[in-house]
Amino acid sequence: MEKLYVNEIRRDGEVSTVGLFYSRAEAEKIVDMLRAIPERSHCRYEIVEAVRHLLSEKQAKRTSIFTEV
Amino acid sequence: MRGITPRREQGMADPVLAEMVHAMGLAEAPHFAAIKPTIQAYRRRWVELAPYRDGPVNSERTPVPDPAAMTRQIKDKAWQLGAHLVGVCRLQPHMIDLGQDVPHEFVIACCVAEDYEKVMHGADAVEEEAMRTYVRCTEISNELAAQIRAMGYPARAHHNGGCEVQAIPIFYQVGFGELGRHGSLINTEYGASFRPGFVTTDLPLVEDRPREFGVQDFCMNCNVCQLNCPGDAIPQDYVVTHGIKRWLIDLEKCYPYSRLRNEYCHLCVDVCPYNVKSHPQTYKAFMKERKQVGYKTPKTY
Numbered sequence: 001m002e003k004l005y006v007n008e009i010r011r012d013g014e015v016s017t018v019g020l021f022y023s024r025a026e027a028e029k030i031v032d033m034l035r036a037i038p039e040r041s042h043c044r045y046e047i048v049e050a051v052r053h054l055l056s057e058k059q060a061k062r063t064s065i066f067t068e069v
Numbered sequence: 070m071r072g073i074t075p076r077r078e079q080g081m082a083d084p085v086l087a088e089m090v091h092a093m094g095l096a097e098a099p100h101f102a103a104i105k106p107t108i109q110a111y112r113r114r115w116v117e118l119a120p121y122r123d124g125p126v127n128s129e130r131t132p133v134p135d136p137a138a139m140t141r142q143i144k145d146k147a148w149q150l151g152a153h154l155v156g157v158c159r160l161q162p163h164m165i166d167l168g169q170d171v172p173h174e175f176v177i178a179c180c181v182a183e184d185y186e187k188v189m190h191g192a193d194a195v196e197e198e199a200m201r202t203y204v205r206c207t208e209i210s211n212e213l214a215a216q217i218r219a220m221g222y223p224a225r226a227h228h229n230g231g232c233e234v235q236a237i238p239i240f241y242q243v244g245f246g247e248l249g250r251h252g253s254l255i256n257t258e259y260g261a262s263f264r265p266g267f268v269t270t271d272l273p274l275v276e277d278r279p280r281e282f283g284v285q286d287f288c289m290n291c292n293v294c295q296l297n298c299p300g301d302a303i304p305q306d307y308v309v310t311h312g313i314k315r316w317l318i319d320l321e322k323c324y325p326y327s328r329l330r331n332e333y334c335h336l337c338v339d340v341c342p343y344n345v346k347s348h349p350q351t352y353k354a355f356m357k358e359r360k361q362v363g364y365k366t367p368k369t370y
Contacts, residue, residue: 001085001321005308017308019075020317022085030075033167037071 003050006030011042020050070172072165074235077320085320086328093329103331105193111200112229115207119230122211130221136273143177143274146216150209152179153263154256156243156277160234160269163311164242169233173223173269175276176234177213178243181205183262185348188339188355196333199264203229206266214268224270236265241313243277247284250316251294251303251337255284260344284343285314294337297364300326303337340364 004027006018018034021027024047031045080101081087090098104112133139140157147155156178158164165171187198210226217224227234237254240246246256253261295303302322307314327334340359345352 001088003319003321015309016312017310017315017317020319022320026084030167033075034073037073039071039162040073 005048005050006034007046007048008034008040009044009046018045070160070162070165070170072167072169072171072233072235073162074165074167074238076166076235083320086324089321089324089329098324098328099331100328100333105197107197108200111197111204114204115228115230117230118207118211118228122214122227122231123225124215124218126218126223127221133273137275139273140275143213143217143272147177147179147209147213150179150212151181151205152209152266153182153259154178154180154245156240156245157274158239158242158276161238161242164235164238166233166235171225171233171269173225174271175269175274176239177268177270177274178236178239178245179206179209179213179266179268180240180245180256180259180263181209181266182259182347183264185260185262185339185344186351189351192333192335195335195339199335202264206264210266210268214270217268217270217272220272222270222272224268224272227267227269228265232267234267234269236267238311239267240265241279244280247281248313248315249284249294249341249343250288250291250307251341252316252318253338255341255343257282257343257346259347260341261338262344262347288314288316291342293340293342297336297340297359298323298326299334299336300324302326 001022002024004021004024006021006027008016008018010016018030021030027047031047034040034045077083081090081098086098144155157175160171160173160176164176181202183198183202187194207228207230210228214224214226237248240254241248246254249255249261251261255261256263295305300322302319304316304319307316309315339355
């Protein structure tokens with residue numbers, strides 16, 4: 001299944017992730033809806049493939065406060 | 070005010086779930102097909118209450134010379150009705166569903182805590198408790214909205230019977246807590262074991278403030294929800310939305326455990342160490358059980 005983030009890029013360059021979507025059609029529909037809001041006209045939107053490390057990959061490393069049984 | 074936050078459809082209206090269910094050659098997600106009669110009854114209850122979310126507003130408006138006093142009065146009412154947490158904030162676009170227009174200035178958030186002890190009786194007991202709590206939230210928010218309309222101010226309840234607002238950004242803004250790695254808001258007293266109801270209104274009120282107590286920093290190192298997730302659906306890294314860290318759950322990995330089998334899955338919330346404050350003995354006993362079946366647990370348990 002495809003995994004895509006929709007990011008909102010504001011006038012000052014700040015990036016805010018709108019969400020994670022599972023098809024380009026779903027992501028494009030969201031962007032179209034956001035672009036139709038006059039109050040958001042100063043924002044740009046981008047659809048980017050979810051970077052693999054941002055999705056779940058169980059870490060083998062231990063943390064300082066948890067231990068493996 | 071127009072909303073900007075997408076809401077994922079529930080049940081088979083969710084295209085991700087529908088695709089996975091159809092790939093299995095089924096017409097319905099196994100979890101929903103196997104729901105017990107008690108849970109079906111709870112679900113019917115909030116459907117029954119849906120038509121009463123909104124209604125006529127009394128034409129004689131009660132003056133509100135002191136919004137702080139009115140806020141106290143509203144919070145008292147919510148507590149009397151059974152809420153465990155009540156907060157108020159000004160409604161903002163990111164608190165409203167994308168595509169919805171909510172014409173109110175304030176939102177009142179009410180939460181009812183779940184009985185965490187149910188965790189010892191298995192996943193289905195946890196789900197039944199969740200549904201019971203949702204019904205209570207539905208009743209409280211409907212009643213609160215009706216009372217505000219009787220004072221002459223527009224008010225609409227938002228709950229499982231119908232909702233146009235987003236829980237997490239409102240919870241954060243009213244000071245209930247911070248968003249945890251598992252995607253639920255964490256409160257100091259109740260962990261993430263509570264359910265919401267909301268009322269949007271133009272009744273003059275006084276806002277609460279966000280309250281941070283280190284959850285997002287703690288979640289950066291804890292990982293116990295991630296390590297206990299049977300589907301490996303909770304990510305290591307986060308994204309940022311409106312300046313707040315969010316760990317976006319991978320639904321393709323979550324659904325096989327939460328929707329595509331008969332039993333409920335609520336483990337990410339159940340194993341959260343923030344439950345230890347409200348239910349220390351139950352949490353420790355539950356984590357001992359988890360340890361016996363090979364999951365990572367906090368060192369002391």
